[in-house]
Amino acid sequence: MTVATLLTKQRGDGLDLFASGSWTAENARALEPLIDAVTRPNFPLRSVAIDLAQVDHIDTYGAWLLERALRIWSKQGCGAKITGLSEDYRSLFEKIRSGTHELTAKPPRPNPIFATLESVGRTMAAVGSDIQLLAQMAGALVLALARVSVRPTRFRFTSMVNHLERVGWLAVPIIVLITFLIGSILAQQGIFHFRKFGAEVYVVDMVGVLVLREVGVLIVCIMVAGRSGSAYTAELGSMKMREEIDALRTMGFDPIEVLILPRILALVIAVPILTFLGSMAALYGGGLVAWLYGGIDPVVFISRLREAISVETFEVGMIKAPFMAVIIGLVACVEGLQVRGSAESLGAKTTSSVVKSIFLVIVLDGAFAIFFASIGM
Amino acid sequence: MANGPTDAVIRVRDVVVDVESHRVLNGIDVDLYRGEILGFVGASGAGKSVLTRTIIGLMPKRQGLIEAFGVDLDKANDSQKRTIDRRWGVLFQQGALFSSLTVGKNVEFPIREYLRLSNRLTTEMAIAKLEMVGLKPDVYRDYPSELSGGMIKRVALARALALDPEILFLDEPTSGLDPISAAEFDQLILTLQQTLGISVFMVTHDLDSLHRACDRIAVLGDGKIIEAGTMEKMMASQHPWLKSYFHGVRAHADWQVAVKG
Incomplete structure (x- = not known):
């Protein structure tokens, strides 16, 4: 050149x-x-x-x-x-x-203190509008459910079964594996520390109560939020970006009824089943470690378990599951519908869907703990 | 510039392309001469976009020769390829603007990557390009999601022109624009071709643009070039597809008058 x-x-x-x-x-x-x-x-x-x-x-x-x-x-x-x-x-x-070749002057940068205060204020307002949107979505969902129960033929049964396969059936291996590992780790840690007091056998009580009341459902919900909640947000978000949701609306369909209701119902069915399977896998893992590492015979483990837990313990975990599923589904769908034009906003909403649903699952778990304590369960 | 005025900047010879074991292009020969606007037409699904994507190297070909600026693209080494990439600009059908960058950063992107100019000159060039395609400098700070369809096409054109390319590939540049914007866009392409002396390879369905802007037209059908030449030649052709395309209900009566007169 x-x-x-x-x-x-x-x-x-x-x-x-x-x-x-x-x-x-x-x-x-x-x-x-x-x-x-x-x-x-x-x-x-x-x-x-x-x-x-x-x-x-x-x-x-x-x-x-x-x-x-x-x-x-x-x-x-x-x-x-x-x-x-x-x-x-x-x-x-x-x-x-x-050409003019000149940009008009940028608006002057605001005072950093005011800017920080402003962003705090905006975040608080965003929390408020998030709660409002969740409440709106819950209301719309109840309405859609009511309409569907009046005329059950309108319900998208095939769609729900399809989602049930994806969020339930296909999630079984990974959920069972992870809860099995968590159960094993709990038992190992329990035996390691309880051995100092010669109280290894109480590990069975700890693993049983902890898994059935708290850990089983929490681990499953965190996995489902990361695995299925994010998928829901990304699907609905890209549908929103490509105007598919607007197309549905103009043809006279309610997107809540067609897209969101089958998804959330699929979660409400899948999460309790996964919680049950997960809890069983965790108990199995705990029992296996107790036998191989702690020398607690399986027969002893089971009879001890029978004394330590009751049907109530199991119920406490299982009752929570469908509520958690609703929260995960609601957050995922609300975030999905908030996606705007850019690819970046799709990514941001998917992230915030997972973060918010895990946060809310834990908050809800806390609320349930208070509730069950006060009714003596 | 060493060669004659009608030398080919792109030479495509006997190119065969399969898409998922289905033969889409079967022996294509086409030339793009320096300084011309070549309109490329064909039925939907005939493989116009496939040919464009094959030439610019986004799709593999089964056999054949593609030369750009006299360099065989199969034999070019990495630095030759990079130089060639620098010498052509592509306008994708949907604009393909980077949605996470502002309009200005989109246009600056290739300038920053290839030329390493000072920040001041980079910004000034981005603004100059935006003004060349008929946009106000202030869109510089907007995000692509805030723009209308016509503006997205213009920004995408500004980005395609960022490095002052010698060849411009346009994939359906006027699709999705209203007739007035489409006419303005054709005029813009013509002005840019005249001021910058670029060669334009334009895939289009718009009969008006073929008339207004193109020096030559190539027609793709059944995986081959059916006909290539001027508008007069197209109008005179007896090929059934060409007859229905250029004399069909969408064709204007005044063209035939204009061509005959």
């Missing part, structure tokens, strides 16, 4: 410039300092003459650099004249000259 040059010759209070070579994008990096130098002369400049006769190629980069210099000179009150511009490039020059 040929290089570009700009020769300078001083003539009284004027400058003669001789440009040559390729004034193109490749050379723009080298040309910019040359242009900067001639627009900052160390003497009062009155007139400039630029000779472009030796230039063999100009593109928008070269044309803009010359135009930039011309603008600076005209601001300094210095006359400039271009000679030797080939006819081929005249229209390019005129195109570049016709």
Whole structure:
């Protein structure tokens, strides 16, 4: 690639410039300092003459650099004249000259203290509007459920079964594996520490109560929020982006009834089943570790378990499951419908769907703990 | 510029492309000459986009030769390929703007990657490009999701033009635009072709754009080029598909007058 040059010759209070070579994008990096130098002369400049006769190629980069210099000179009150511009490039020059090339000034940056306060305020308002949206979605869901129960033929049974397969059946292996591991770890840790007091056998009580009341349902819900809640948000979000939801609406279908109700009902059915399977897998893992690591015979484990837990313990965990499922589903669908045009917003909403649903699942678990304690379960 | 005025910047010879074991292109020969606007038409699903994507290297071909600026793209090494990528710009059908970047950063993206100019000059060039495609400089700070369809096409064109390419690939540039915006867009392409001297490869369905902007037209059918030449040649052709395309209900009576007169 040929290089570009700009020769300078001083003539009284004027400058003669001789440009040559390729004034193109490749050379723009080298040309910019040359242009900067001639627009900052160390003497009062009155007139400039630029000779472009030796230039063999100009593109928008070269044309803009010359135009930039011309603008600076005209601001300094210095006359400039271009000679030797080939006819081929005249229209390019005129195109570049016709632009304003200026952005309107950015609004001034606000005071950082006020900006922080403002963002705190906005976050609080966003929490408020989140709660409102969740309540609206819950209301719309109840309405859709009521409409469907009046005319059951309207219910999208196939869609629900499809979702049930994806969030329930296909989730079984990973849920069982993870809860099995959690049960094993609980038992191992319990035996390790209880051994100091010679109370290994109470590990059975700990694992039994903990798994059935709390850990089983929590682990399952966190997995479901990460696995299925995020999928719901991403699906609904991309449907929203491609105007599929608007299309449904214009054909007279209610997106809540067609898209959201089957999804949330699928979760409400799947999560209790997964919780049951998960709790059993955790107990099995705990029992296995208690036998192999703690030397507690399976027969002893089972008889001890029978004393330690009651049907009530099991019920406490299972009652929570469908409520957790509703929360995960509601958050996922609300976030999905809030996706706007960009790919970035889809990602942001999917993340916030998972974060919010895990947070709310834990908050709900706390509320249930208080509730069950006060009714003596 | 060393060659004659009608030398080919893109040469496609006997190109065969399969998409999932289905033969879409079966021996395509087409040239894009320097400084011309070539309109590329064909029935929906005939493989116009496939050919474009094959030329720019997004799809593999089964056999054949594709040359850009006299370089065989199969034999080009990485640095030659990078140079060629720099010398052409592509306008995708949906614009394909990066949705996480502002309009300005979208246009600046190739400039930053390839030219490493000062921040000031990069920004100034992005604004100059936006103004060249007829946008106000202030869209610089907007995000693509805030723009209308016509503006997205213009920003995408500004990005395609960012490095002053010698070849511009346009995939249905006027689809989704109203007739007035489409006419303005054709005019814009013509102005840019005249001021910058670029060669344009334009896939289109818009008969008006073929008339207004194109120097030559190539027609794709049954995996081959059925006909290539000027509008007059197309109008005179006896091929059944061409007859129904150029003389069908969408064709305007005044063109035939214009061509005959």
